[in-house]
Amino acid sequence: xxxxxxxxxxxxxxxxxxxxxxxxxxxxxxxxxxxxxxxxxxxxxxxxxxxxxxxxxxxxxxxxxxxxxxxxxxxxxxxxxxxxxxxxxxxxxxxxxxxxxxxxxxxxxxxxxxxxxxxxxxxxxxxxxxxxxxxxxxxxxxxxxxxxxxxxxxxxxxxxxxxxxxxxxxxxxxxxxxxxxxxxxxxxxxxxxxxxxxxxxxxxxxxxxxxxxxxxxxxxxxxxxxxxxxxxxxxxxxxxxxxxxxxxxxxxxxxxxxxxxxxxxxxxxxxxxxxxxxxxxxxxxxxxxxxxxxxxxxxxxxxxxxxxxxxxxxxxxxxxxxxxxxxxxxxxxxxxxxxxxxxxxxxxxxxxxxxxxxxxxxxxxxxxxxxx
Amino acid sequence: xxxxxxxxxxxxxxxxxxxxxxxxxxxxxxxxxxxxxxxxxxxxxxxxxxxxxxxxxxxxxxxxxxxxxxxxxxxxxxxxxxxxxxxxxxxxxxxxxxxxxxxxxxxxxxxxxxxxxxxxxxxxxxxxxxxxxxxxxxxxxxxxxxxxxxxxxxxxxxxxxxxxxxxxxxxxxxxxxxxxxxxxxxxxxxxxxxxxxxxxxxxxxxxxxxxxxxxxxxxxxxxxxxxxxxxxxxxxxxxxxxxxxxxxxxxxxxxxxxxxxxxxxxxxxxxxxxxxxxxxxxxxxxxxxxxxxxxxxxxxxxxxxxxxxxxxxxxxxxxxxxxxxxxxxxxxxxxxxxxxxxxxxxxxxxxxxxxxxxxxxxxxxxxxxxxx
Numbered sequence: 001x002x003x004x005x006x007x008x009x010x011x012x013x014x015x016x017x018x019x020x021x022x023x024x025x026x027x028x029x030x031x032x033x034x035x036x037x038x039x040x041x042x043x044x045x046x047x048x049x050x051x052x053x054x055x056x057x058x059x060x061x062x063x064x065x066x067x068x069x070x071x072x073x074x075x076x077x078x079x080x081x082x083x084x085x086x087x088x089x090x091x092x093x094x095x096x097x098x099x100x101x102x103x104x105x106x107x108x109x110x111x112x113x114x115x116x117x118x119x120x121x122x123x124x125x126x127x128x129x130x131x132x133x134x135x136x137x138x139x140x141x142x143x144x145x146x147x148x149x150x151x152x153x154x155x156x157x158x159x160x161x162x163x164x165x166x167x168x169x170x171x172x173x174x175x176x177x178x179x180x181x182x183x184x185x186x187x188x189x190x191x192x193x194x195x196x197x198x199x200x201x202x203x204x205x206x207x208x209x210x211x212x213x214x215x216x217x218x219x220x221x222x223x224x225x226x227x228x229x230x231x232x233x234x235x236x237x238x239x240x241x242x243x244x245x246x247x248x249x250x251x252x253x254x255x256x257x258x259x260x261x262x263x264x265x266x267x268x269x270x271x272x273x274x275x276x277x278x279x280x281x282x283x284x285x286x287x288x289x290x291x292x293x294x295x296x297x298x299x300x301x302x303x304x305x306x307x308x309x310x311x312x313x314x315x316x317x318x319x320x321x322x323x324x325x326x327x328x329x330x331x332x333x334x335x336x337x338x339x340x341x342x343x344x345x346x347x348x349x350x351x352x353x354x355x356x357x358x359x360x361x362x363x364x365x366x367x368x369x370x371x372x
Numbered sequence: 373x374x375x376x377x378x379x380x381x382x383x384x385x386x387x388x389x390x391x392x393x394x395x396x397x398x399x400x401x402x403x404x405x406x407x408x409x410x411x412x413x414x415x416x417x418x419x420x421x422x423x424x425x426x427x428x429x430x431x432x433x434x435x436x437x438x439x440x441x442x443x444x445x446x447x448x449x450x451x452x453x454x455x456x457x458x459x460x461x462x463x464x465x466x467x468x469x470x471x472x473x474x475x476x477x478x479x480x481x482x483x484x485x486x487x488x489x490x491x492x493x494x495x496x497x498x499x500x501x502x503x504x505x506x507x508x509x510x511x512x513x514x515x516x517x518x519x520x521x522x523x524x525x526x527x528x529x530x531x532x533x534x535x536x537x538x539x540x541x542x543x544x545x546x547x548x549x550x551x552x553x554x555x556x557x558x559x560x561x562x563x564x565x566x567x568x569x570x571x572x573x574x575x576x577x578x579x580x581x582x583x584x585x586x587x588x589x590x591x592x593x594x595x596x597x598x599x600x601x602x603x604x605x606x607x608x609x610x611x612x613x614x615x616x617x618x619x620x621x622x623x624x625x626x627x628x629x630x631x632x633x634x635x636x637x638x639x640x641x642x643x644x645x646x647x648x649x650x651x652x653x654x655x656x657x658x659x660x661x662x663x664x665x666x667x668x669x670x671x672x673x674x675x676x677x678x679x680x681x682x683x684x685x686x687x688x689x690x691x692x693x694x695x696x697x698x699x700x701x702x703x704x705x706x707x708x709x710x711x712x713x714x715x716x717x718x719x720x721x722x723x724x725x726x727x728x729x730x731x732x733x734x735x736x737x738x739x740x741x742x743x744x
Contacts, residue, residue: 049482062663104429110422291434
């Protein structure tokens, strides 16, 4: 594995405000924050009367901003909903082809010419479509064991939808009748606390109704009884094991926070982050670009993006000198000669084959759990 | 400090696709991915002719999707730009009041009645506005040392703007003439590699032209010469130290990745994440809601969101049973009895005063650097 780390995978940052795909970070500073909040009321009271008047006026301006921003959130949600609707017929077509509900032009002829040669005549749709797509994304691939593959072959579709109250989203995994479990839909729901400052409330998964002896999230260990023991039957012991299907039993926060010590809290945090990574990868990447994940093109695209960029950026170094046309008049005169930048990182991007640096949540707390 | 961890601060997830505020995560798996990509071409070649035909058709559908998605990105960017423009007059007004360029109604009278009593008559605008705002956000507060405060009192405004080529954003810190450094604008620019899969290329900062002896990012240590030494002058030694102004000297990736061992790479990754957290906090939170950060209301709002939600969600538990109206016809019949969810996390949210769990980047790699 390479250690190259020239870049960080992170926000495109093309808008000012957004509540999406923000992964929030630990706030173990709550008490401190409450204290700060208290202090700040004092700060306001201690202002001299003219300054307080000005701050009151500023608060009105802030209120106007907040109203505008609320409208922005509304309009953006409407835009997103519009496109989700536009995408639906394409998702339906994909479903029908993948599962052999409809046949594409030309494929029937191919089936005929192949008949007798091999098993392809019997193949309906695109076998293992979702299994292969999930195995080609590194986040989801890590979750899939060899044992899981048998069950994931029966996966017919994955969909996501918004959940409004409480805010969040739901993933639905549609399965064909299969020898592993009774359910035909497995769901995973993420409930968020707030829109602007999105906070995960909890993650919920469908309880899987495994057929006897078919549970993929547990292993049965058989032990021979000790010699001389009266009991001659083998002792069986079940043990939790790795499986993609653990995704439907997300980590649970204990009722009483005091049951958690720092290490347990860190571990739980890590588990919840991991669980959310999988869910959001499926929602953001797999569902929308499943065909490209199936073919592997989505993997290649990730690579190409990086290499294209290496060439591109070298030509753009002088872009930094562009004027920011949003500047206030008072400040325009300050804006010319201050753009010398300590640009030591430039060369490293030319190196091909490097990997991307991790990045904590944009605008949120850093990924470490801050305990004090 | 509390260890309560009932919730994770993360994406609101209200849209399907977004490139914003995603903090990407480590991809040290690049070689593996390239191998996978290679394997996948083989997968395609090994498909039987009818299946290959179907996959070709699916790729056309995916292309249609990608075109729609590109339009969505365009429309969303336009919407965001529209609102950024709408916000500008409010930002300008704020600037003028904060810096005493204009006086608000009523404040002049207050100044008169105060005259002679204390120094308030001389106060222009809202003193220390940005310093206090930055100190009330826990991400930025952590960066500010006591020494920094003297210089940050001269901060007149902070603005952000998009950078188009390469994609990213620029923060501009406008300073009044001050005894610390010559610059009147300090900038920090984040360059991203790609829009859909946003990856940080590099971060650049203005080189600060400190006045002699005024550098806040270094400390001068004076040592007495050793007894008996011929040199009787004290030895001075400069040492880097903590300072908000280190934000303008972001971590640099070395030219040659091979110079980095795993531990160094992890450390660098952590530094880059931390640096990006500060930048995106300023862009996403501080600039847009500076007044609320100044007054402390933004801190309180964070708390209130959580507590409000505790009450709210308990009433919404049955929302899970809503039908997803985007389901394909083929699947609707499967969609009724599968919503039993393992809902053990529910109780914990009732506890007040708990804090938020950290969350890695939605849809991206988990925050740890995966080295293999």
